[in-house]
Structures are given as structure tokens and as C-alpha cells.
Amino acid sequence: MAEKFTYSPSPWVPFRDKAVLERVRKIKREQLTRHANPKFKIRIVKDDEADFIFISDMFFRIKRAADEDRKIVLILPNPVPAYRKVAYLINQWKVNCRNLYVFAMDEYADENGRLAPESWPQGFTYALMNHFYFQIDKALRPPKSHFQAPNNKNIRHYGQMIADMGGADMCYSGPGWTGHLAFIEPDAPEFDAPLEEWKKMGPRIVTLSPFTLAQNSMHGSFGMSGDLALVPPKAATIGPAEVIASKARMEMHTLSVHNTATSWQRMISRLVLHGPVTPRVPSSIHQLLETDCIVSETIAQNIEPHWDKGY
Numbered sequence: 001m002a003e004k005f006t007y008s009p010s011p012w013v014p015f016r017d018k019a020v021l022e023r024v025r026k027i028k029r030e031q032l033t034r035h036a037n038p039k040f041k042i043r044i045v046k047d048d049e050a051d052f053i054f055i056s057d058m059f060f061r062i063k064r065a066a067d068e069d070r071k072i073v074l075i076l077p078n079p080v081p082a083y084r085k086v087a088y089l090i091n092q093w094k095v096n097c098r099n100l101y102v103f104a105m106d107e108y109a110d111e112n113g114r115l116a117p118e119s120w121p122q123g124f125t126y127a128l129m130n131h132f133y134f135q136i137d138k139a140l141r142p143p144k145s146h147f148q149a150p151n152n153k154n155i156r157h158y159g160q161m162i163a164d165m166g167g168a169d170m171c172y173s174g175p176g177w178t179g180h181l182a183f184i185e186p187d188a189p190e191f192d193a194p195l196e197e198w199k200k201m202g203p204r205i206v207t208l209s210p211f212t213l214a215q216n217s218m219h220g221s222f223g224m225s226g227d228l229a230l231v232p233p234k235a236a237t238i239g240p241a242e243v244i245a246s247k248a249r250m251e252m253h254t255l256s257v258h259n260t261a262t263s264w265q266r267m268i269s270r271l272v273l274h275g276p277v278t279p280r281v282p283s284s285i286h287q288l289l290e291t292d293c294i295v296s297e298t299i300a301q302n303i304e305p306h307w308d309k310g311y
Helices: 018-025 047-067 082-092 124-131 155-164 210-217 240-245 265-274 282-288
Strands: 040-045 072-076 100-104 106-109 170-173 204-207 234-237 249-253 291-296
Touching: 018 265, 040 047, 040 282, 047 072, 047 082, 047 100, 047 170, 047 249, 047 291, 082 124, 100 124, 100 155, 106 124, 155 240, 170 240, 240 282, 249 265, 249 282, 265 282, 265 291
Parallel strands: 040 291, 072 100, 072 170, 170 249, 249 291
Antiparallel strands: 106 234, 204 234
């Protein structure tokens, strides 16, 4: 009889309930879209459709608000090249964006909590402005003050800035390797609180998880080379309160390692979608809300060993 080998997850792992982990690990693709909350809508889409859904949803909301001459407030995640496509559509359709207001959900900070300036090339603010704002034709752009990101001057009242706009009309997000939402890390001491208290927490500067450093070291902006030391140790982030207060939410589970079948998101996606709602898996809060969750076919794949692949 084969000897059994059992072990507990490393203490570095934020969520360590073995029974829950084993349950969600076994969730098959065809089971993934079933959820008890009918307002939490999970869709599996082809990989090449995911960006299209994100881009078209953003453009539709911006254009409809322009047509109705009303303000539109968006909370946006780490800027991606897809934002350039939104700007392209705005320019092609001559959409006047004078009523568009954007809040970046996070930005990096140094070990002393000093936030990266807009000029830092690896920063989210730099990317937001250069991939999106400055891609919009000058005649169609809103005032630069309509595009806000956390900085050293506003971080203490960043949540109030969003609230003063009536809250966000849409908050776009996607879970990190730890299940973080924005940079709301499950193991950050700055967000250490019971669920009901945690849900009311707003923006702050947090300590990044080692897993987030590893994840982001593989991003193109940091050279895709596992350079852990290049990723800053802290960040500013919105809190759960801003996500919950948003009028609508779209959660994207679509990240793989440069369009391969390899993805750190496949397991955490299952935990976010079908594990317990807990600050130990921050994006799980969407299960209690009205959220459109888009899952790519790559992320929806069953979790199985592939010894012929290696790394």
C-alpha cells in the first residue's frame, strides 16, 4: 500500500483552509458558472473575446454618458494596452469626454510609503496617462484634473474624492495571485480586520505580498524576468468600501503567462468565485454583490497535472 503524504500549506500562503482548497481545486469548467447569487453573473468566454468585452463595455459607457450629457465615473485597474483601443474608438466616433472622470485604483510606493510620481515609467499613473488619457485627441479629452490617481497629497482623502463624485459608475478589476482586489492584500497588516469592519475600509498605503512581487515581476513593465527587487515593496490602493459603493462592477479573470496555457490565476479564480467570502481572499467580496465576472477559457480549464510541460 502506498504511503500517504499530507502537509499543510506554507505559512506564507494567505488562505490555508485545506478542505476549501481541495474543494475549489476540483471544480470543473462546466461547474464554474453556477452560483447561488443570481446577481453574481459568471461567464466563460473565448480568450480573444475577453479584451473585446472589456473595451466595448468601457467605450459604450463613455459614449452613452456623452450622448446623454452626464458625468461618468470609472475606477480603473492597472493600465493595459487595451486602453489605447478605447481611446481609438473615442477618437473614431468623436466622443466628447468632457464628462469623463477616472480614478486609478492603485499606485506603487516605496518602503517609506512615498508614492511613485506620474513620471515614473513603471507606475500605474504614468501608464494610465500615456496609454489612455494622452491617446485621446486633444479636442476630445477632459481636463487633466478629471484623471486622478493616488499620490502623496490625496491618499488620505482619495476615498472621499470618489464619494464626492457620487461614487463610481463602474469599477473594473481582476484578482491577483493572492486574490487581491486592487492592492487590497489578504496578508497586509494595514487591512487586518474582521469582514464587516474590513468592508468599510477605504484607501490606504499597504505592504505588498511576496506573491504580488513575484506576479508583477513577470509583467512587461518590469522586464518579464522575475526581477523581484525591481517591484516596489508598498502601494496605495482603494479599499473594499469603494468597490462596494460602486454602482456596477466587472471582474476579469483572464490573465495567463503571455498567452500560454500557464496561469497563476486559474486556482485563485476558483477560490474567488466559489470559496468563502473573506478578507483572506479580497476579490471574493464580489460574491455578495452585483458583478459581471468574465472568465477566459484558459482560466476555466480544469486543474490537472501536466508532467510533460514542466515550467
